Amino acid sequence: MLKIISTGKGGVGKTTTISTLATMMARSGKKVLVFDTDPSMNLAMTLGLPYLEVPTITEDKAEINEELDELEDGEALAVGKNIIENHSQINRDGIRIIVMGAIPEEGNGCLCSAIAIVKILLNYVDSPDCPEKYDVALVDSQAGPEILGRGLAKDFDCNLVLTEPTPKSAEVSRQVVSLAKNLGVRNSLLIVNKSEKESDIPKVAGLVGLPEENAVRVRYDHSVIDADWNNECLLDAYPECDAVKDIGNIKDRIEKLKV
Numbered sequence: 001m002l003k004i005i006s007t008g009k010g011g012v013g014k015t016t017t018i019s020t021l022a023t024m025m026a027r028s029g030k031k032v033l034v035f036d037t038d039p040s041m042n043l044a045m046t047l048g049l050p051y052l053e054v055p056t057i058t059e060d061k062a063e064i065n066e067e068l069d070e071l072e073d074g075e076a077l078a079v080g081k082n083i084i085e086n087h088s089q090i091n092r093d094g095i096r097i098i099v100m101g102a103i104p105e106e107g108n109g110c111l112c113s114a115i116a117i118v119k120i121l122l123n124y125v126d127s128p129d130c131p132e133k134y135d136v137a138l139v140d141s142q143a144g145p146e147i148l149g150r151g152l153a154k155d156f157d158c159n160l161v162l163t164e165p166t167p168k169s170a171e172v173s174r175q176v177v178s179l180a181k182n183l184g185v186r187n188s189l190l191i192v193n194k195s196e197k198e199s200d201i202p203k204v205a206g207l208v209g210l211p212e213e214n215a216v217r218v219r220y221d222h223s224v225i226d227a228d229w230n231n232e233c234l235l236d237a238y239p240e241c242d243a244v245k246d247i248g249n250i251k252d253r254i255e256k257l258k259v
Contacts, residue, residue, distance in 0.1 A: 189216065
């Protein structure tokens with residue numbers, strides 16, 4: 001199973017990119033699983049599932065942790081099946097969506113245990129114990145490098161490093177690339193999003209510290225905003241728009257990765 005995470009500063013387009021990639025892959029015949037680990041929880045809606053219809057891990061975190069505590073060492077994967085069944089939904093394209101969820105209440109400001117549960121789920125779906133065999137797992141991360149600091153993407157196949165063509169956004173991506181390398185992520189692909197000039201690629205790649213050949217440009221495209229306002233899937237609403245074509249290039253690059 002190919003394991004991919006999207007990272008970067010807030011607002012750079014992680015959710016739009018991951019949802020469009022997941023839909024493209026599912027419609028090409030791949031069995032796709034997506035994890036929304038962003039407390040803002042926009043991924044399910046972007047993939048066509050109403051916000052209130054998707055149960056989240058944080059809603060039942062205490063019960064899940066209690067179940068894990070009762071297991072012997074090495075038996076954590078046994079919980080995976082129940083969590084997948086009770087905390088996920090499948091959209092019209094057959095994509096299974098798991099939402100970590102927001103911080104449930106004031107004063108409970110840490111999502112570490114929920115992220116630990118996501119790690120268990122990733123191990124479960126990639127194990128022989130999982131009856132459903134997935135081709136790809138995509139993780140939409142929260143903003144900033146923090147989630148990599150918690151080790152979520154250890155030994156992943158690819159880190160999609162999303163950035164806008166600005167120094168501040170590129171600085172966050174530089175931190176992300178360093179952390180991903182230390183976690184053993186095998187490939188980092190820089191996505192320069194909302195780009196209006198081809199010269200953005202060498203400039204931003206230099207700031208982030210990745211070679212130009214590891215970078216893909218996604219052109220600025222108002223169709224993304226229009227689809228969001230109209231609550232439409234970008235791929236369905238504007239299948240020939242520049243952004244869709246460029247995300248298609250990302251899909252092609254991912255499928256050629258050596259993993």
